[in-house]
Amino acid sequence: MRALQIDFAPRGVKRMLYSARPLTAAMALAGLLLCVCGLLTMPWLGQPATDGGAAETPMVVAKPLPTDGPKVAAQKVSVSAEQAEAINATIRRLNLPWSALLDAMEKATPASVALISLEPDAKRNVVKGVAETRTPEQMASYIGRLKQQPFFGHVVLTHHEAASDEVRPNAKGGEPIKPLRFEFEVQWREAAP
Numbered sequence: 001m002r003a004l005q006i007d008f009a010p011r012g013v014k015r016m017l018y019s020a021r022p023l024t025a026a027m028a029l030a031g032l033l034l035c036v037c038g039l040l041t042m043p044w045l046g047q048p049a050t051d052g053g054a055a056e057t058p059m060v061v062a063k064p065l066p067t068d069g070p071k072v073a074a075q076k077v078s079v080s081a082e083q084a085e086a087i088n089a090t091i092r093r094l095n096l097p098w099s100a101l102l103d104a105m106e107k108a109t110p111a112s113v114a115l116i117s118l119e120p121d122a123k124r125n126v127v128k129g130v131a132e133t134r135t136p137e138q139m140a141s142y143i144g145r146l147k148q149q150p151f152f153g154h155v156v157l158t159h160h161e162a163a164s165d166e167v168r169p170n171a172k173g174g175e176p177i178k179p180l181r182f183e184f185e186v187q188w189r190e191a192a193p
Contacts, residue, residue: 092122093122101188112133112134112138113133116129117130127187129183130181150189156185158183162180
């Protein structure tokens, strides 16, 4: 059986120094000495040598290199309308305000609601979501909480149904629970307030 390495000491400098291998400690000490030597010699590196009669080093001036031929202008690339729309759509998708969007969703979502999916539509500034809850009251409360978020401008419940394919046991031992699945659309504002 292999020996177990159990260490209850709190993390810190003493623990690190105690558990360091000799080669690691020697390399760290050598690196520290090199740093100290470098710092001690720094003030003398920038000073010119004064040998009494020695002349100062001449200053070198960089001259531009000659070019061999005429300068060629950059070529203009034409982009079709379809390509421009595809590029703009990609840029819109990349510039989604994910941080603000997810923060607002997290603030509005209680423990009684399970978010299943979020699908953004960057062209319309809309997020389509699917969620589950136990009761219609919790669903309505969640839609109301989404409407109260300052980041969201327009919230619409688009579809709801009792998930007939799923039946979950009741934790209290009563009748099994059929979750209520619903879909909603949330339009976010361009600039968060």
